[in-house]
Amino acid sequence: MDIWSWVRARRKELISEGNARLAELLWALPDHVVDLRHHQVDALVPEAIALSRARKDPWLELFFRHWELQSRVLTRMHGEGALSSAVDLVDFAHRPETEGCPQSVCTIQDLAACYGIVDGPGWADERIEVTAETLARIDPSWGCFDCISAEHADALRDARKTDEAWAFLERQVAAKLAKSPDGELDRFCGMTRVSVLSDMGRDEDALALVDRQLAGREDSVNRTLLRKAHRARVLARLGRHDDARASLPPWSEFVDAVDGYDVWAECALLLVRAGALPNDAALGFTIGTMLSRLDKNGAVRSSMLMAERHVELSLSRGALWSARRALAVMERCVPRLRKPLDALDRVRRARERVASRSSEERFELPESAEALLASLSNGDEGREADADLPLLEAARAKWPADEPLLLSHASALYAAGAREDAIAMLEARVREGDPSDEVILRLGNALLREDAARFEAFDRLVSERCSRVEGRVLPGFLQGARAIGEGRWAAARDGLRPAVEARPDGLNARRMLARALLRDGEAGAREALARLAEVEAGGEFQRSDHWDRMSAAAIVGDWATARASAAALSLKLTSDEGPIDERWELCTLSFEDEDGTHEFIAGRTGPVTARVLHVAGVGEPQRFGDQWVFDARPVNRGPDEGADEEERKRHRWVYAAVHCVARGGFRTVELDGARPTFDQFDAFAAALEAEGIEVRQGGGDAYKLTDPSDPSAKIAAVYVRLAVPPSIDDRALGALLDRATEGFAHPFAWPALAEAIGDEAGIEAHRARAKTYGVEG
Amino acid sequence: MSEIEFRTTQVDLSGLMTVLGDHLYSTPTVALRELVQNAHDAITRRRMESEAVFDPRILVRADRDRGTLSILDNGAGLTRDEVIAFLATVGAGYTRTLRQKTASDDLIGYFGLGFLSAFVVSERIEVRTTSYQSPHEGWLYRSRDGERYSLEPCEPGPVGSVVELTLKERFRPLLEGDELRALLERYCALLSLPVFLGQDPVAVNAVAPPWRDESLAGTALTAARKAFAARFERRFEPLCVMAIEPTAECDVRGLLWVQDARTYGTSDNRNLAVFVRGMLLDDDARELLPSWAGFVGGVIESSTLTPTASREDLQRDDRWKAAHAHIVRALIEGLAKVASSEPESWRRVLLRHNEALLGCALCDERLMDLLANELTVPTSEGDLTARVVFRRGDSKAYVSLGTRGGFEEMLFRALKTPIAAGTRYGVLPFLRAYAERKGGAVVELGTEEGNRHVFKSAPLPADERAWLESLLLRPGQRLVAARFAPEDLPLVLVPDRDAELKARIESDEADKRIGAAALKLARIYTKTLDGSVQADLYVNVDSPAIRALVAGRDRGAAACEPAARLLRSLVALMAGWNEGSGKVDLQSALSDFTQTACALLR
Known part of the structure; x- marks a missing residue:
């Protein structure tokens, strides 16, 4: 059974049904998987599964779910975390509606591989058994013959039955050859055969095989990377270190090939031992990254082995802290293995090495913690992140109560990737009672991005253990500050107010609160002015404070205050007193509503005010003529540094509108008709504009209506959108339009306005016009 | 000297012509390209070797009635010996000899196969040539298949060559309508010598590519870029255009543009025209664009990219990799520039390509920086930016994956809290990436984790x-x-869900449908679940x-x-x-x- 001919047939079928999207996904997913575009896999799988379910197509669903597991399990090495999905898929693939699907068999491999990733040697016997069972169901013509044979041989390798594995592979090659004598078989079970040859000590043969594999036709990104890594490892084993280094793909290219981490790291270790690769901080970072990824994915056996390499490499470059952490991972892995096998020995040896190095370690601590911190900050530039940690630990043992030392220690842990350790340390300090502001802020900041429940627990802890009210308000302050960034203004006010009240010195809290208060009507603006006055009294009034004060003052109409701040910012105004209402440049006002952000063009009338110029269509709120106060921090970026005069002129600032000070009260009326001459249209627009009506013309060249003299033909047309001031009622408007369109070769239609006027004859006439010209209602 | 010589090209051509026809030079457009290149190189040669001052020009002429296509140049021309040595010897084009001698980048041709490619599309070819070395002699070369040819003296013309192809019947439509002009405009757009078509006094390549015209700036430059892009983007209008500038590491320069057409998810409309030494080499080098850029077109030139033997593709060597990285960077920086300096275009880019951009943002951190606050995701409350989704969910984004959680969805609808449609392309990973960057949590409805939040x-x-x-x-x-x-x-x-799975796998009925060993392995897992x-x-x-x-x-x-x-x-x-x-x-x-x-x- 050839899965790809099935895919091609399904693709054709889907396209002929008009289901191009599914057809596209059917093709794209396997490509993304084997070319290591993990993000794309994650982006399209939920959609593919949902579309398959929507058309009740279990075969397609099976296909997509299997390929998702191929990505997660086989290429990204998800072990423990993927077991549930793998079992679920085996169940799904063996129902009456799916068992005939050619991809059904592959789900067994997904499950076997998943166990193999958790603990290959530990689950070797079960994997041998299950793959043997599956192989009995298929023949070499099946696409999965290759994968399942490889899985079987890998399991034999894990069971240390190397010779049996080789004999099995040779049988499979022969079977494949018998079925397709012309086939190219170098890549059949390719990587497994290379590994088994190496296990048998036949490195020269392994090299020849992998070279043949690399020489052939173009291969997937993943396989190419893996083959190169295998080749490098074989070369390293052969003592051809320079060649090995040249063949080993750089880490930057290898990051996504998680299934090759073992081979890559083993090769690197061989090269370091031979002195052919520098054992530097960069290598430490690489191995550490591989380790944390495997560990997170629940690839337990691989994590243990990677941690063991990390211990060795870290110790040999003097990174004792990293070695200890890696040892902790090894210890954590052992109980999660199906069978420990040699793991206990490995852990024991690593533990002895770390202990022996630790006992050699002697620290010359200076006379005070302060002196130590000063010396740390003068450290070498190129020093490894964890170089200071053992020293800091020793210093903390000596000066446990020293807070700057604690904070430095926490920072160093954080920087070295030990987030949880840093958090635990700060939490312990809070629990001891009476933590300083710095400790609360540091811990709060670290937790703020975690889930809300954790932050709530922190908030409770601070209120229990901190006797100072100034300290107790800090979690709220942090949440308020975050809410500002997210535009949750009410939450920001709630969070910041207690901090402002409890801390007369809290100038930043006041500034932020004032900003949030700009979005809380006139009362809010008045309070904002009061808070900003407190900031000013605090002696640190900044330019941004002046801008916020102008916004607040404009909201309450306190123009003297607004003018004072404008003067302080050296802004030039054309008048000296009273409301500021000038003609500045165009800008865009951004409105954040419940359903998202809407932007409208506006004319700026002063430093922090603008009048909306956008004429909305029927069915949208008409904002034309509304006067708004905005937050003077632009939402968009300024023109580029390299922009020329023209580009600068074209650039338009976007501001967030915060408060409407005056409604224009305009309403929308729309007209349609065949295009009059340019002069006629100009005169028409001028007549309306003279009455304070804003005219917008739409349609463009593509807009056409029915030609009344020949209903099968079209004539150029225009639609007109009016913003009409409240001073003109519907009847007056109707009369005005009648006058203004007099003399047009084709009359304009305004059925909606006619209905609003309510005059039967008018309604009839405009409906008839709309019908004649084919105006859509 | 005066009699006709009958000669045979110095290689067995019968097999080679099939290869040329089927693989290397597959279309008449390729033949046209090769002959224009030869003309170009002949002029370059004359400039390098002769002191004479002349006004270089290449003229392409189509004669519909006779079914002929002619390429005229006033380049170096060929002597009798040169006709034999270069025109009729495979792999020995003079260009190659000259390039080896002078290391000049002005020469385009490579393999000397160019001329032979014309036989793939022609019934008959005649070349009349007069060399600058012997301006009083003219030579007429005639052949039907490129293999056997006749060579005879003829009236000397002006210095240069005229290659006249009598096209095979099925290729004659090339001579009709505007196709020839469109082809030449594309193929010769970056050639520095003027190429004329028929009687038109304006060269088809009269407009220089905007990156070569230093007099352009500001809006004029933007307009020129857009117009140039429109010549290359055949299927869509260019919505906004971005420049690729060369650097010390990579000489690739040109234009990229965003297509003004709606794309969805993984739609791939990428196209990239690559010019090497002034001639269009690869009409669709899409692989040089990042895989996520399904809505981007471009045109570039470079003198360092290496063509493959077919001359229709590029070799994937280190230079190719450098060019790829260079183009990706230019695209990302270009998009950022559009965002800051062309707000209207940027709005349209977002509107047109929102779904595709969700995927892009995931592929590149720099794009995520640019797009995190701009893109919308479909939700139960309409299309909303991630920022609004998190704001209205109180720092959480609720995502439905459609399978379960029909119920929780109802609950959130009642609260008017938006639920993002996780079953749509890119939504779930985009929201996750957003949360990672800006804080907040993504809650998948219908999962245990999700229930804890709800x-x-x-x-x-x-x-x-x-x-x-x-x-x-x-x-x-x-x-x-x-x-x-x-x-x-x-x-x-x-x-x-775990209990349901456990019940299914551990039921007797499962024995009938799942193999014993596989079921054993599955049950080892379900035994760890509490199904009570x-x-x-x-x-x-x-x-x-x-x-x-x-x-x-x-x-x-x-x-x-x-x-x-x-x-x-x-x-x-x-x-x-x-x-x-x-x-x-x-x-x-x-x-x-x-x-x-x-x-x-x-």
Whole structure:
């Protein structure tokens, strides 16, 4: 059974049904998987599964779910975390509606591989058994013959039955050859055969095989990377270190090939031992990254082995802290293995090495913690992140109560990737009672991005253990500050107010609160002015404070205050007193509503005010003529540094509108008709504009209506959108339009306005016009 | 000297012509390209080798009646010996010799196969040539197949060559309409020598590419770029155009543009025209664009990219990799520049390509920086930016994956909290990436993790719990006291997926359909699951109905029992509405509901 001919047939079928999207996904997913575009896999799988379910197509669903597991399990090495999905898929693939699907068999491999990733040697016997069972169901013509044979041989390798594995592979090659004598078989079970040859000590043969594999036709990104890594490892084993280094793909290219981490790291270790690769901080970072990824994915056996390499490499470059952490991972892995096998020995040896190095370690601590911190900050530039940690630990043992030392220690842990350790340390300090502001802020900041429940627990802890009210308000302050960034203004006010009240010195809290208060009507603006006055009294009034004060003052109409701040910012105004209402440049006002952000063009009338110029269509709120106060921090970026005069002129600032000070009260009326001459249209627009009506013309060249003299033909047309001031009622408007369109070769239609006027004859006439010209209602 | 010579090209051509026809030079456009290149190189040669001042020009002429296509140049021309040595010897084009001698980058041709490619599309070819070295001699070369040819003296013309192809019947449509002009405009756009077509006094390549014209700046430059892009983007209008500038590491320069067409998800409309030494080499080098840029077109030139032997593709060497990285960077920086300096275009880019851009943002950190706040995701409350989704979800984004959670969705709809459609392309990973960057949590509805976010656990005295359990639970259910909104929703039943899986895998029926060894492995996993709870019944302690129920117990109210039955029916009806929640008996729930209502009315 050839899965790809099935895919091609399904693709054709889907396209002929008009289901191009599914057809596209059917093709794209396997490509993304084997070319290591993990993000794309994650982006399209939920959609593919949902579309398959929507058309009740279990075969397609099976296909997509299997390929998702191929990505997660086989290429990204998800072990423990993927077991549930793998079992679920085996169940799904063996129902009456799916068992005939050619991809059904592959789900067994997904499950076997998943166990193999958790603990290959530990689950070797079960994997041998299950793959043997599956192989009995298929023949070499099946696409999965290759994968399942490889899985079987890998399991034999894990069971240390190397010779049996080789004999099995040779049988499979022969079977494949018998079925397709012309086939190219170098890549059949390719990587497994290379590994088994190496296990048998036949490195020269392994090299020849992998070279043949690399020489052939173009291969997937993943396989190419893996083959190169295998080749490098074989070369390293052969003592051809320079060649090995040249063949080993750089880490930057290898990051996504998680299934090759073992081979890559083993090769690197061989090269370091031979002195052919520098054992530097960069290598430490690489191995550490591989380790944390495997560990997170629940690839337990691989994590243990990677941690063991990390211990060795870290110790040999003097990174004792990293070695200890890696040892902790090894210890954590052992109980999660199906069978420990040699793991206990490995852990024991690593533990002895770390202990022996630790006992050699002697620290010359200076006379005070302060002196130590000063010396740390003068450290070498190129020093490894964890170089200071053992020293800091020793210093903390000596000066446990020293807070700057604690904070430095926490920072160093954080920087070295030990987030949880840093958090635990700060939490312990809070629990001891009476933590300083710095400790609360540091811990709060670290937790703020975690889930809300954790932050709530922190908030409770601070209120229990901190006797100072100034300290107790800090979690709220942090949440308020975050809410500002997210535009949750009410939450920001709630969070910041207690901090402002409890801390007369809290100038930043006041500034932020004032900003949030700009979005809380006139009362809010008045309070904002009061808070900003407190900031000013605090002696640190900044330019941004002046801008916020102008916004607040404009909201309450306190123009003297607004003018004072404008003067302080050296802004030039054309008048000296009273409301500021000038003609500045165009800008865009951004409105954040419940359903998202809407932007409208506006004319700026002063430093922090603008009048909306956008004429909305029927069915949208008409904002034309509304006067708004905005937050003077632009939402968009300024023109580029390299922009020329023209580009600068074209650039338009976007501001967030915060408060409407005056409604224009305009309403929308729309007209349609065949295009009059340019002069006629100009005169028409001028007549309306003279009455304070804003005219917008739409349609463009593509807009056409029915030609009344020949209903099968079209004539150029225009639609007109009016913003009409409240001073003109519907009847007056109707009369005005009648006058203004007099003399047009084709009359304009305004059925909606006619209905609003309510005059039967008018309604009839405009409906008839709309019908004649084919105006859509 | 005056008699006709009959000669044979110095290689076995019969096989080679098939190869040329089928693979290397597959279309008449390629032949046209090769001959224009030869003309160009002949002029370059004359400039390098001769002192004479001349006004270089290449003229292409089509004669529909005779079915001929001619390429005229006033380049170096060929002597008799050169015709034999270069025109009729495969792999020995003069260009190659000259390039080896002078290392000049002005020469385009490579393999000397160019001329032969014309035979793939021609019945007959005639070349009249007069060399600058012997301006008083003319030579006429004639051949039908490139293999055997005749060579005879003829009237000397002006210095240069005229190659006249009599096209095979099926290629003659090339001579009709505007196709030839369009081809030449594309192929010769970057050639520095003027190429004329027929009587038109304006060269087809009169407009220099905007990156070569230093007089352009500001809006004029933008307009020129857009116009140039429009010549290359055949299917769509260019929406906005971005420049690729060369650097010390990579000489690639040119233009990229975003297509003004709506794309969805993984649609791939990439196209990139690559010019090497002034000639269009690869019309569709899309692989040089990043795989995520399905809505981008471009045109570039470089003198360092290496063509493959077919001259229609590029070799994937280190220079190719450098060019790829260079183009990706230019695209990302270009998009950022559009965002800052062309807000209207940027809005349209976002509007047109929102879905595709969700995927792009995931592929590149720099794009995520640019797009995190701009893109929208489809939600139950309309298309919203991630920022609004998180704001309205109180720093959480609720995502539905469609499978389960039909029920929780209803709950959130009641609260008007947007639920993002996780089943649409890119939505879930985009929101996750957003949360990672800006803080916040992504809650997948219908998962255990999601339920923890939705149902906040609440304390309940042991006796109250026991009483509620006796009143509300069915076998296999577990009561969980919780607080959740809306308050008017008293109970929610959430099935346990693990328990369902365990039941299916461990059932006898599974033995029949799954192989023994595979089933053994699956059961090893399900043995680790606790299957005792099939569903959690979340009881809302804030609900007035639940509060009244508990208060009723304290009073010993008789209505407790029928009220509980009503509530239980409500749960069953709502759970039954949710497809796939298995064992809810709708029929008995309906009958319970009806009987209770009747009893209340009696």
